[in-house]
Amino acid sequence: MTKKKVGIIFGGKSAEHEVSLQSAKNIVEAIDKDKYDVMLIGIDKQGKWHLNDQSSYLLNAENPKLIQLNKSNENVAIVPGENDHQLINKASAQNLEQLDVVFPIVHGTLGEDGSLQGMLRIANLPFVGPSVLSSSICMDKEIAKRLLEAAGINVAKGFAFTRAKKDRIVYEDIVAHLGTPMFIKPANQGSSVGVSKVSTKEEFEVGIAAAFQYDHKVIIEESVVGREIECSVLGNDEPIASLPGEILPNTEFYSYESKYIDEKGAELAIPAELPGELVKNVQQVAVNAFTALQCEGLARVDFFLTETGDIYVNEVNTLPGFTRISMYPKLWEVSGISYPELIDRLIELAIERHENDRMLKSAVWGEE
Incomplete structure (x- = not known):
């Protein structure tokens, strides 16, 4: 049986960098080595892509508080428009082995918000997880809530404010509509990053400032017990x-x-x-x-x-x-x-979607 080549992309520039390192570690340990060869691509906090070796891609791997990406001397560049060998070794300009599918386990901004998904789609690489639209929708809690409400699904009452409308955030007005306690969140973050539960005006002001450190839009929600x-x-x-x-x-x-x-x-x-x-x-x-x-x-x-x-x-x-x-x-x-079977299914779903996308016409006339 020919093994599939799976590229695991992890790390990233977001506040959830270390979470992504832990996720990648568990996927690497659980994936069926008889079915898949793994290529590890770690993204550091500056956004540089590193080609990593499985024996040394993490530092302090067993300590979630100290875990780090072990940066390699081999950097990766992506070449859009190619049907194969979309990844190259930046230093040598040599093609890397062709990937059958990518598992982009990059949490948070620039990994979960459709950005990475768009890059992989342009590069014509199948990838695990939702595509560009749903990734970006779900990352923006305000937009997601609007669509859920339109589908008849219950969501907490709340307000959204951009940084430009920050002067319109009046504690007394918000309390009159939502009561206390309430939650303040960056609109485009995950894993409770920048989230505050507040009950007083002082806590409210601190929470608003904290949320705006992570996004240009914040959400203020009622507390659902x-x-x-x-x-x-x-x-x-x-x-x-x-x-x-x-x-x-x-x-x-x-x-x-x-x-x-x-x-x-x-x-x-x-x-x-x-x-x-x-x-x-x-x-x-x-x-x-x-x-x-x-x-x-x-x-x-x-x-x-x-x-x-x-x-x-x-x-x-x-x-x-x-x-x-x-x-x-x-x-x-x-x-x-099981964990290995779950990874199998996710890879199969990624390839299935990619094959379905390939059936779509990309031109009205002329060459495609």
């Missing part, structure tokens, strides 16, 4: 949902540290203790949200479940974490899909 439920979705045209899981934070809310660094920051109930009918409802809403936002391949849908059984979608994460404490792969394991 409920259980934190997550559901993994897998598929292209006919997506399926995993059993739901529950986050039981040991801190005030599920912060970046709780998700990726402090294994004691939260307990994970996998699967969540829910009645069978409610499990089906959560799964259906997860698939509906996935479809409404035109996702493909994979996504993790995060919910709030109220005491009255109302289901609110908090966000849809198109490149969820694959760390050792991440919900996405854990939920599929408990649903009957």
